[in-house]
Amino acid sequence: MDHMTVSDFFPMWNQLEPIQQMRLSGSAAPRTIRQGTVIHRGSTDCVGLLLILSGQLRGYILSDEGREITIYRLFERDICLLSASCIMNSIQFEITIEAEKDTEVLIIPPDVYKEVMEQSAPIANYTREIMSSRFSDVMWLIEQVMWKSMDRRLAAFLLEESALEGSSVLTLTHEKIGNHMGTAREVVTRMLRYFQSDGMVKLTRGKVEITDAAGLSALAD
């Protein structure tokens, strides 16, 4: 998918004026973000808009004590907007964005994007739609956290990971799972052992194998 260009990320490209198209296309710089790299750290960074050609990004928040919770994940064809949060006054929270896999992006500098967004209603409205999608992700998360018990959330998380990796064997430490879910490693370990005793997973060092996807699925719903 490295053949995608800037225009492929904006469904309303044809509604832009030629000069605006040129500003966006001409400023976009390709970059490879290595797996594990933090590309945006709260309000101290403002790298710009990331158009994802391939790979996987994770947005998460961090507590004072260093605990994490995953807010959303972005994939090929997605646009990462919050890495340009400095151009949006009303974003009053700190998000960290890291590459979960080697990720190829096109980066549009924040000042260029801001300039086009201020001129163009189609771009401004599309930006609002992207923001609304992230907002919806967070609302989904709130409902999960408030109303779904940890066993259901963990079952859903394992199935999601399995689908993403295309494998029933997940290379994941309990600590890493805890970081995704905003809970302590010990809670994850206890729940996984419970799943294992029910025959739904098999645990080995650093790995979780799903042995009863249907059972997990029934639990998750």
Place this chain on the structure above:
Amino acid sequence: MDHMTVSDFFPMWNQLEPIQQMRLSGSAAPRTIRQGTVIHRGSTDCVGLLLILSGQLRGYILSDEGREITIYRLFERDICLLSASCIMNSIQFEITIEAEKDTEVLIIPPDVYKEVMEQSAPIANYTREIMSSRFSDVMWLIEQVMWKSMDRRLAAFLLEESALEGSSVLTLTHEKIGNHMGTAREVVTRMLRYFQSDGMVKLTRGKVEITDAAGLSALAD
């Protein structure tokens, strides 16, 4: 504050074309929403943009089992955007909005607002900023829920209520507090009794009196 007009709600009013100003102003209809009235219920309603002249609105989500959690509150001079969620494709969650006090609003019909927003970059960008503010409210809530213990959240809630009502005596049932915080009545009762034993509140039927605001404040921070 009933002398506010539509233009007072949009800081970039002067950047709109006269015809756009007329569309917004001409379509805005005044309405009084009585305390306790639900003005917007998930995706089944789309009453429009609410410009709040006076009063207080609460946005909350509802679980399948009927549990609530307050997502945000809006006051005089605020714009309620999610009551026009039908004009924003990417809003994929259901929010309920009710009047916590008798509330005077100007209502801009969703189709009119959509039309202007699609034409005007200033309106589109301002709408995105309002959306970002609500998004930030929800991110704040996630951090509270994930990382603050219930006692700190309850202390903060009581102080906020006291400031809103301008009184140290709050007329609030434990069930209502639970609905705000997304927790069960029993949890609230237990915590309030603990606060009472510490001399921070005094409980009487249907009322919570704050007797040590400094103590609650120290706990909340």
